[in-house]
Amino acid sequence: MTTATPTAPLPLSARRRWTVLAVCALSMFLVGLDTTIVNVGLPAIGRGLGVDTGGLEWVVDAYTVVLASLLIASGALADRFGRRRVFQCGLVVFGVASLACAVAPSLGLLVAARAAQGVGASMLSPVALAIVVNAMPDPRERARAIGVWAAVFGLSMAAGPVTGGALIAAFGWRSVFWINAPVIVAALALVAVFVPESRGQRARRLDLPGQVLLTLALGVLVGVLIEGPRIGWASPLAMTGYAVTVAATAGFVRVELRRDEPLMDLALFRRPLFAAATLGAVAVFVALNVTLLLNTLYLQHSRGWTPLATGMATLPMALGATLCAPWSGTLVGRLGPGRPLVLAGGFTAAGGLCMVNLGRDTNVLLLLLAYLLIGIGFGFANAPITNTAVGGLPPSRAGVAGAITSTARQVGSAVGIAIAGGLVAGVGPAGLARASRPGWLLVTACGLFLFVVARASRSAGRRS
DSSP states (O other): OOOBOOOOOOOOOHHHHHHHHHHHHHHHHHHHHHHHTTGGGHHHHHHHHTOOHHHHHHHHHHHHHHHHHHHHHHHHHHHHHOHHHHHHHHHHHHHHHHHHHHHOOSHHHHHHHHHHHHHHHHTTHHHHHHHHHHHOOSHHHHHHHHHHHHHHHHHHHHHHHHHHHHHHHHHOTTHHHHTHHHHHHHHHHHHHHHOOOOOOSBOOOOOHHHHHHHHHHHHHHHHHHHHHHHHOTTSHHHHHHHHHHHHHHHHHHHHHHHOSSOSSOGGGGGSHHHHHHHHHHHHHHHHHHHHHHHHHHIIIIISOOOHHHHHHHTHHHHHHHHHHHHHHHHHHHHHOSHHHHHHHHHHHHHHHHHTTTOOTTOOHHHHHHHHHHHHHHHHHHHHHHHHHHHHTSOGGGHHHHHHHHHHHHHHHHHHHHHHHHHHHTTOOGGGHHHHTHHHHHHHHHHHHHHHHHHHHHHHHHHHO
16 A cells, blocks of 8 residues: 655755755766776776676676666655665665675676666665755756756766776776775765755555566667677577567566556656657767767777876866756756757767767867767756656656656666677777767767757747
8 A cells, every 4th residue: 555654845954955965966976987987997807807898898787777777666765765765775785886896806796796886876866866856945946956966977977987097097997996985985974964864755666577577678678789799680599689678678568557656657758848858868878878988999999098098088078068067957947958958969969970980090189079079968968858857747756757867867878888889899999990980870860869859848848
């Protein structure tokens, strides 16, 4: 039976509200950082553990697939048992798993530890956003807060390669996991002191059949994308993977439509604005992760750059994301999501077009320009997409709302990594630039899709 939990939000001073945002943003920084910090270290991890490109993709996607699969359930758990409590549990799990990654002696154990990191991270991402939304009842202030939150998350994603390159150059690839420990300790202390407990007004039952089917569909889909170049796209094993993915997806839809309290309320996707925002989140993170992985492999394998130099090359991307995300949040609060989405789409598409004729000796200035444009597009995209998705659900379901948005992001991350790795799997340094060109066309297409999302948001605004 569904139970009511009538907890009204505590009235917080402005200083306390923004302190809560800062604490949640610090923890969210870890989630985004660990999505991308490993990218620049993949060649070093491969050399250290004797692993090829296909195996290395699992080091990244074991984290993102588990994270994407569990986000919605974690949001529901937070609404039921308390957001601060679940958030603290997530920090502990994430920290212990990070230590396991740092000492992993083999690929299998590293992938397992990365999956455990994803479990912990799933209790941080949607819950952090729900805590922020709960602390910011004023819509304008909430829009600005989401802009800051998106800026920190965007910075963490874009800064991951820079941070990873510096750590690997100084201390080796295992340091990208050791660095999490002091941040986790600080975050636990700050959450205990500053973050108030909150819950959803309605507690929801866990949807275990839906959870299993969602995990199965995402895991098998990403697995086929990663292993397809090795096993053959038309092999019996690949065909089995396609069939399992379709069957699990169909089963998930069937189960969700029949449950009174589904894991994911599919009726929301009948609203064009919500559906467009969710697909837009997938597109943004496909573009970002295709860019980061292709950049790492191209610069280190084809041009012989060091991990530090490769990470430094993405500084323009981090700069663009950091500067434009807060601006985007302000624009959303004043003008709505349409204009920031148009800017996001235009800059992302322009960055992808800069790279479609990539060669082994492409001018470095063109590379830096492309990364800057993509970073600006990423910075402008997050706030309007997040604000639109969260605004599409009742405030009492803030945990689930944040989880749906975050799930879309991580699905995009996992698919982007799998597609980019599949494009260059087995390709030597001389042919890597040419093999990566379809990936840059995909980045361009993702940017253009944001124009569709912008149009949907404007149409919805005129009707409201």
